[in-house]
Amino acid sequence: MSTPDAPLDFAYESRPARVVFRPGAAVSATPDAVARLGLRRLLVVCGSRGEATARAVADALGDSCAGLHAGARMHVPVEVADRAVEVVRAAGADGCVAVGGGSAIGLGKAIALRTGLPLIAVPSTYSGSEMTPVWGLTEDGAKRTGRDPVVQPRSVVYDPELTLSLPVPLSVTSGVNALAHAAEALYAPDVSPLVSLMAEEGVRAMAGALPAVAAAPDDLGARGRALYGAWLCGSCLGATTMGLHHKLCHVLGGTFGLPHAQTHTVVLPYALAYNAPAAPRAIAALERALGTDDVPRFLRDLAGRLGAPRSLAELGLTEADLAVAAVQVAGQPPPNPREVTEDGVFGLLKAALQGATP
Known part of the structure; x- marks a missing residue:
């Protein structure tokens, strides 16, 4: 990647977390992660689909497990978070292990947010949530998100074997969801050279x-490369401010109940096409990474080719x-390289509704 022409002027905050990445690590490395943090009673949380792995x-x-709570649900409804906090307090837990995709990790973050x-x-998916201090809760049909260092996982255990059972359609949408984190980081107001390198890779x-x-x-090799990509993309999301793409997906998910990863997959090409005129450097980086001169159409x-x-x-x-x-989106516009207007968002969404060429 080429270095910026303008004088360097940026801030980058490194967040403390230990990452272990290897096949079999879920079972072999998680107890070590617990021991390193000095924890003795862990509540394991997951969703119903990932209960066997959890x-x-x-x-x-072993004896460090204070119980298993399989109550995670998409978009973390506030009543689900309330129930999980009750369970963790009743168990006398001094920590939490979230096993699964974005819903499970989101529930773990809600517990951390409420209890510290x-x-x-x-x-077990490519969502990237594990690398961010971003939390989300859905209440009365609206999804709220925020940032708090307390929800950033203290340790992350990447095990490509866990993703082997992820169905191909969900693998694809989860992977494009991760891609969206990196793509939007490239034009974030707080992007830095290090984030740009991670995003492109x-x-x-x-x-x-x-x-x-x-x-x-x-x-397993392909699964590992995808998980490596998800780690980098999630790290980009954790280090930058979310823009129009993520705002759109949070509204569509929280208000209309659309599935998270699939919504990211559909919306991303249209959000990039909308922002492209105002983000030439970001588009150039994506063109290099993807080997194309038409990023929205390529994605x-x-x-579509992958189902x-x-x-x-x-x-x-x-x-x-x-x-x-x-x-909703234009009423609380996110930081974005191109102005977010009601008409502009409506046009973007109409094209995405129809699946037209972006």
């Missing part, structure tokens, strides 16, 4: 790995929902 982690913790307990993350790794994962889902075609949805209509959104979403 049980294996809980068993590996340290969190260990064992991700993360996009390159993920875009190269996903076709291999789709072709051979049991290829839309990649997702992912390509329109918001496929996810259940209707034309009547567009105006409501546009008002």
